[in-house]
Every structure is written in structure tokens, then in C-alpha cells.
Amino acid sequence: MESLLASRSIRSSFSAVASTRGASSRPSRIATLAGAGAGARPLRAGPKDSIVEALAKDDMLNATEVVQWENGMTVNGIAATQGIRICRHCRPTASLKEIQEELGAPRNILEKIIWDKEIEVAEGHAKKPLEEVIQAAQKAPPSRDFYGALEAAYKRNGVPALIAEVKKASPSRGVLRENFDPVEIAQAYEKNGAACLSILTDEKYFQGSFENLGKVRTSGVKCPLLCKEFVIDKWQIYNARSKGADAILLIAAVLPDVDIMYFIKICAELGMTALIEVHDEREMERVLKINGVKLIGINNRSLETFVIDTSNTKMLLEKHGNSIREKGILVVGESGLFTPDDVAYVQNAGVSAVLVGESLVKQECPGRAIVGLFGKELLH
Numbered sequence: 001m002e003s004l005l006a007s008r009s010i011r012s013s014f015s016a017v018a019s020t021r022g023a024s025s026r027p028s029r030i031a032t033l034a035g036a037g038a039g040a041r042p043l044r045a046g047p048k049d050s051i052v053e054a055l056a057k058d059d060m061l062n063a064t065e066v067v068q069w070e071n072g073m074t075v076n077g078i079a080a081t082q083g084i085r086i087c088r089h090c091r092p093t094a095s096l097k098e099i100q101e102e103l104g105a106p107r108n109i110l111e112k113i114i115w116d117k118e119i120e121v122a123e124g125h126a127k128k129p130l131e132e133v134i135q136a137a138q139k140a141p142p143s144r145d146f147y148g149a150l151e152a153a154y155k156r157n158g159v160p161a162l163i164a165e166v167k168k169a170s171p172s173r174g175v176l177r178e179n180f181d182p183v184e185i186a187q188a189y190e191k192n193g194a195a196c197l198s199i200l201t202d203e204k205y206f207q208g209s210f211e212n213l214g215k216v217r218t219s220g221v222k223c224p225l226l227c228k229e230f231v232i233d234k235w236q237i238y239n240a241r242s243k244g245a246d247a248i249l250l251i252a253a254v255l256p257d258v259d260i261m262y263f264i265k266i267c268a269e270l271g272m273t274a275l276i277e278v279h280d281e282r283e284m285e286r287v288l289k290i291n292g293v294k295l296i297g298i299n300n301r302s303l304e305t306f307v308i309d310t311s312n313t314k315m316l317l318e319k320h321g322n323s324i325r326e327k328g329i330l331v332v333g334e335s336g337l338f339t340p341d342d343v344a345y346v347q348n349a350g351v352s353a354v355l356v357g358e359s360l361v362k363q364e365c366p367g368r369a370i371v372g373l374f375g376k377e378l379l380h
């Protein structure tokens, strides 16, 4: 299916790019970044010059979109060389029905989410052009130090710092909490020692929203906030910052290296922390080669099958713990943590922080559930 999808998407992605992305006169940073990417060459003179130059000047594009013209490969082709199994349809202006008629159904839930996200992001661009979200991000109140808050909480409490997730529902578990008040939950998490909060913003699959993120941000909660999104386009990062996010999730199963590099640079410019999520050996190896990675999340849940296995964290850290420590990277253990034993297990494996949703949000009192999860009170 990959080659079919790839060969089809080279046609459709050109028309998608051509039809949805207007040319910008502002100078681009992308040409340099694309040239620095894994396997990419500097933009060269040649028959594709005019296309490449036009794209390189177009600040609307993401790095992989430039590399694809440079290398004569599709976005999916580039991704496949890095072991990425999630394909893009690259037809953001088509309906999902039309896309599925052409390409068949998405092969797993993560691919399904990404296909929807491609359309949602194109709609976002149309409603609010990139220049506007950039300006909104620049006007937002200063960001808070997400990485620093995790580091300090780990030192203070001697147990992994908690990123407590404000999560109403999920594709694997359905609705987790009927009476869902994001601000009440966020305040309870903070009061009970969470170092940072994760706010799900995807509406279709998690019943989250940017409204929730904004409400938590203006509620007096001081913890730094992670925007838990499925990022495929820089527009989403500026949008998240403009709504008050201090950190953003970048999923290695979805993003080619050059996009991760590029998005990390955007985060740095905005004072945001990038949490780079990996699930397997190949993703960990890729991410450890990328400059500027400070925070890696190891997801115990496969986003393709939903299977949760906490020994995934142990296995990846046994193999890569030394190089992670040498680089000063903090590791977050993500998903499927329910008891003090679970937390101790991932701590012994080498994590400095944990990201927890279900086991807290399902309890009647999510704040008090923190003591149950750690077996002790967390101090602020």
C-alpha cells in the first residue's frame, strides 16, 4: 500500500500544495533547514529550480514538503525511509470520503487521526492564515518553563515529576469522565502537586479543545501546560502558543526527522518545550540523532494497536539510557500507569517524569488520586 499511496500522493500533494498554500514574500528559513535534514541535499540548481525556489520562498511550507521536491520523493516516501508507517493522504482540500475512495481506509487509528488532522489543519489555515497565528503567538503572555518545572519537581520529591493529563475521552477507552470540568480538574491536579499539565486539544477523538487549553491558562493555574495534539504542521505550534501552551507534543511515529528538527527550532523561538514521543527502538534511535532534543516521552501504548506494555520504557532505557544521560535529556514515561508500583517500575528504568491521564481522571476526585498513584503527597 505504501508505494501505491506514495505514487498517488506525489500527484495529489503537488495539487494540494499548489491549491492550498499561497506564496509568501517573506524570506524563508526552510531552505536552510531542509538542506540540513537527514538525507537531504542543499537546494540545487537544475530543472526543478523554479519549483524548488518557489517552494523555498514560501514560508507556508513545512520542511518535508520542501525536501520532497528537492529529492524527487514524496512526503510518504521520505517518511518510509525512516521506518514511519503512518501515511499522509496529502489532499487536505478533498473530503475524507473522496480520499478513502482513492486510497482505501486508513490502516490504524493513528493514521485515521492524521488523515482527519490534515483536513482540520487546512481548514485552520483557511480560517486564520499563518501570519495571523504567528502574530497571535508573539502577542501571547510569556511561556513558562515546562522542562525546568519537571526537573525541579523530580529533585524536590524524589519521585518522577507528574504531568497530569486533562483527558475526557480516548479512542481506546471511550469517555473516561462524564461530568468533565477541565478547569476544576486542572486546579485539583495543581493543588495536589502536579508539576505540569497536559491538555488534550483534539476534539474528534478525545473530546478536547483549544477552548479548554485557553480556559485552564486563564484560570490562575500556574503549572506549565502541554498542548497534547497531533502536530503535522507548524501552524499548529503557533496556534498552540497563541492559546497559552508552554510545550507541545511531537510524535516520531508521524513526523520525519526534518520536520522534528524544524518544529524544535520553532518551539525554541517561541520559548516552548518540545516533548518528542517515541514508542520503539527505531524511533528512539532517530530521535537521539536530532540536535536540540531535551525531552523524550516513551509511550507504553502503541498508538496503532492500543496495546500497553510498561516494559517498553525499561527495554528502551536499558539500551539507550547512557546516551540519553550523556545528552542531558529528560525522559517521560507515558501511559498505562495506575499504581505506586507502576511509577516505581518506570522510575527504576530511568524516567524523571510520568504522563498520566486515565488512572487520575477516572477517579471521583482526580486531585486526591495523585496520592494514591504515588503512595505519598507531592510537594510544590
Ligand SMILES: O=C(O)c1ccccc1NCC(=O)[C@H](O)[C@H](O)COP(=O)(O)O
Pocket (backbone or CB within 6 Å): 109, 110, 165, 167, 170, 171, 172, 173, 299, 301, 303, 334, 335, 336, 337, 355, 356, 357, 358, 359
Ligand atoms: O489514549 C489513547 O487511547 C490514545 C489513542 C491514540 C493516540 C493517542 C492516545 N493517547 C495519548 C496518550 O499518549 C495518553 O493520553 C497519555 O500518555 C496518558 O495515557 P493514560 O495515562 O494511559 O491515559
